[in-house]
């Protein structure tokens with residue numbers, strides 16, 4: 001029988017998120033500081049050959065789905081070439097992309113041809129001036145053009161990632177929900193997470209996602225669960241009655257979804273993170289050219305994977321059982 005990546009708690013891991021760069025063309029307020037971000041030098045970033053080797057080993061032990069992320073994945077040169085090589089690996093069935101959408105429109109068709117089937121586009125405001133403030137300079141017209149081009153080339157599904165922040169964009173919840181009524185897209189509201197924050201700014205802007213259901217009720221929108229409770233990931237999905245699209249709630253802080261966690265993360269500098277939140281990492285570089293050793297390392301990584309993260313304890317300023325990562329979200333990939 002095929003050996004699978006099963007951890008101590010019986011969770012089967014069939015999904016790898018690959019951060020292809022820690023660099024980004026934006027500086028979203030919840031993700032990176034405005035200035036002073038230090039990036040890995042090029043020679044510390046995994047090459048395409050190394051990423052392919054890691055995925056080949058993981059595909060042999062049951063990884064079927066990949067998500068390409070970053071930093072901003074579209075700032076990595078020749079990304080289409082990497083995607084073409086990954087989609088040719090036996091066992092890989094699905095390749096998704098998470099992007100800020102600024103550079104997507106002109107490359108959407110080539111990315112689709114290379115093997116990307118689905119896209120998540122981050123869009124935290126529908127107002128141009130506010131979008132520019134949140135992203136520190138992003139041009140929303142480029143993101144909206146990428147959304148239209150994603151529909152045209154046939155990415156399916158198309159998801160919009162919205163990180164909700166109290167006093168910043170929570171007055172747009174109804175506008176985003178209207179978008180899910182009018183368009184065949186999934187709007188995914190994400191709780192602001194305390195990843196890599198050296199200050200407590202997130203604590204004051206954090207807002208629980210039950211607020212989204214309150215907004216539905218205030219507007220008289222009847223809401224029904226859509227699909228499985230968690231579907232294929234951490235999002236709890238709903239549809240407003242009569243809507244063309246759906247919306248999802250990703251609430252790692254108020255109600256974590258760790259019991260169904262099926263993912264590993266590969267950082268741009270070559271570290272496997274069994275859990276988004278904790279500090280444990282395993283360097284794959286040491287095992288390049290040694291597939292058996294690398295496979296053993298993946299099992300060791302799973303052996304230390306804890307049952308859950310403790311972001312709720314962080315919010316409540318309670319003691320935590322492990323050490324949280326010092327990496328920023330841009331260095332992990334979300």
Ligand code: SAM
Pocket residue numbers: 024030031069070071072073098099100120121122161163190191192193194195329330333334
């Ligand atoms: N640059 C791409 C993008 O923005 O879509 C991919 C990388 S980004 C780190 C992946 C996702 O993480 C984005 O949807 C972003 O909004 C989300 N994210 C970043 N920092 C976050 C935080 N502190 N809390 C919640 N989500 C966060």
Ligand code: SF4
Pocket residue numbers: 024025026027028031032070071072100122329330
């Ligand atoms: Fe860049 Fe994405 Fe982080 Fe925004 S969320 S700074 S686009 S990596």
